[in-house]
Amino acid sequence: MDRSQIVHENFLSRVAAGDLPPGRPASGELAATEAVALYRVQCLSRALDRQSRAMQKAGQGFYTIGSSGHEGMAAVAHALRPTDPAFLHYRDAAFQIARAGQVPGQTPLWDMLLSFASSSEDPISGGRHKVLGSKALNIPPQTSTIASHLPKAVGAAYAIGAARRHRPEHATCPDDALALCSFGDASANHSTAQGAINAAGWAAYQSVPLPLLFVCEDNGIGISTRTPSGWIAASYQNRPGLRYFAASGLDLYETARVAAEAARWVRTQRKPAFLHLGTVRLYGHAGADVPTTYLPKELVEAEEANDPLLHSVRLLSEAGALSRDAALAIYQETCDRVARVAEEAVTRPRLKTARDVMASLIPPARPCQPTNGVDPETRAAAFGSDLRAMGEPQIMSRLINWALTDLMLEHGEIVMMGEDVGRKGGVYGVTQKLHARFGPDRMIDTLLDEQSILGLAIGMAQNGYVPIPEIQFLAYLHNAEDQLRGEAATLPFFSNGQYTNPMVLRIAGLGYQKGFGGHFHNDNSLAVLRDIPGLILAVPSNGADAAKMLRECVRLAREEQRVVVFVEPIALYPMRDLHAEKDGLWMQSYPDPSERIALGELGVHGNGTDLAIVTFGNGVYLSRQAERELAATGIASRIIDLRWLSPLPKDALTEAVAGARHILIVDETRHSGGVAEGLMAHLHEVTDVPQARLTAEDSFIATGPAYAATMPSKDSIVAAARALVEGRA
Structure with a gap:
C-alpha cells in the first residue's frame, strides 16, 4: 500500500483509539487558540500533500515532493513576522500556510492547488513550477533548494542591516526585519551551505549586522543516504559567530517557544542564529520514491509512528486546548475540503505555448526616481586630481574606474562587492580610490568565496540595491555560476516577474595576458554565460566603449531589473598602443557621463566591402592591427564590434554586414561552444556570401611565451581573411 495511505489510516485509527506517541508535556507561551490554529495549518499541509x-495519479498534478513530517514549521512561522523575508526549503508548506494566516486576504489552499495543477493562474509561478512562494508573504520562490538559496539569504540579511544606515529607493524590508533561510540536513553538507554559513559567521565575528535565522530541518536522511546521528549538532553547536538553538519539530509548543527565543535573539542582537529542528520524513523523498526499497521496513514504520500530527493531538489534548475527537474532526474536514477545492483547481487554464512559458524570463521595468546629474562641487571633490586628467587619452582600466565613480555618485543604491575591491582597489587597480570616495558600506571587501559574493549581490538586490559584484577572474566564476543560472536568472521566471535580481556582475576575463597565471587567470570560455536565459552579456573592446556600455548596463539593471554580466578583457586594461610603441592609438578620452551605448548597438569601423570582420573584445584590437596589412594587399575591410554577446544583436548584425562580399568571424573563445557558432548559424540564415571563422583552439591557455598560441593573432587574421577573399577558405 502507498505509504501516504498507511500514514493517513494510522492517524485515523490511533487518534480514535487514543494511541498517541509519548512525549514531554506542552511548555511555552502558546495560547490555546494559537495552538489550535497551528494544528489546523498542519492538517492543511498534510491534506495538500x-x-x-x-492529482498526480489522475494525471492532473505534476510534482509531489511534500512537507509531511515537517509540519512543525508552522510554529516557526508563528514566531516570525510576515515582513521577515523567508527563503524556504521545499518541505515548508506549513510555514507558508501559517504565514498566510498572518496577512489578511490570503487563500493558501487555492493558491497551492493551482500550483500543483500547473495552472497559469498560480499566483506565484504562473504555472511554471510547483513552488512555495508569495509576494504578499515575502517568500521568494525556490525550486530544488539544495542549499543554493543560502548565499542570497546571507545577502538579504546583510541588506537589512545596510538599509538601516543607507536606505535605497526600492527597499522592501523594515529596519527591524530578519531573514529566514530553511534547508534540510543533507543540504547542510553542500559546499554552498558551508560557504554561506561560514560567511554569516565571518561577518558576525566582526560585528557586522546580519539578522539571519538559519533553520535546519533534520529528518536524518537525504533521499536514501542517512545523516549520521548527531552530525548536525556536532557540526553547528560551536561555530564562531553563530548562536545555536535546538528543538523537536514534532512538538508544536517547544518549536514555537524555541523559535520565538531564536527570533528574538536575532532581531535584538542583529546576528545570525542556527535553529536545529528535529523532524521526520514521511512517504519517502518524493512521489516516485519508495523508502522501503532502501531502508528497513522497521525504520520506516518507526518514523511513521512518530508522526508530528499525532504528537500535536496529544499535546493539544493534554493542554486542554482541543479534544481528540475535535482534532480528528478537523483533520477529516480538512481532507474533505481540500479534495472538493481540488476538483475546481484542476479545471483552471494551463500554459500552452512557448511564448506563455517565456513571458516571465525578462522582468518588468520599474519606475525609478529621475537623476539630474551630480552637483559639480560634489563631483569635483570625489574625483580630485583625476578631474584634470579627463581631457587626456587614458587606458581602459582608468576609464572604467571613472565611469564607476560617476555612476556611484549618481545612484546612491549602487554597492560594489568582491575580493579586494575596496582598500586594495582590485587586482588591476580598476576600483582604486572608490573605497576612499564612497566608504566600506558601498565598497564591500568580501571573504574569498565567489558563491558568497554573488549571493550577497542577489540578496541585496532583493532589498532595493543595485549591486555591482566583481569576480576577480573569469575562471573563478565556475565556482559560483549556479548563483546566476539557478538563482538570479530563474527568479523572475519562477515568480512571474514579481521577484527580480537586478545586478551588473563585473568579471575580469578572456586571454592574451602575458606571463601570468595560465588558465586560471586567462580563461576564454563564455559558454556558461551565453547559455543562461534572460542574462545580458557585454564585452567592450576599448576604454570609451567600456565606460558608455557600463552606464547602459547599470541602466538595464536599475530600471529594467536585468541580470547583466560585464566581462572586461584583462589584456586590454593597460593597452596604450595599436600599431607601434608609443603611438597611443588604443587610448581614449573619458566620454561625457551622459553618453551611453545602448543594448544591441554595434560598433563599426571602416566601410570596406571586400570583407566584414565580425568580432569582439581582444578580437577587435587584433583585427584593427590586421586591417592595415589587409589594406596593403588591396582588401578593403570593415570591422564590426559586437559588444553585446547575449542576446546576440542579430538584426543590427545583419544590417552591419550588408554589402560585404565576404564575412570573417574572429572569435577568441573556443572552437567548440564558442560565440562563433551562434554567429555562423545566424549569418547563414540571412546571407549567402562566403563566410569563415577563426577561433581559439579547444584548449586551456598556457603561461609563458605560448600565452597566445591557442588563440587568434594579427597574423592568423590576415591569413584567414586573405584565404577567404581569394577563395581558398
Missing part, C-alpha cells in the same frame, strides 16, 4: 499525490 495527499491531494498532490492523488
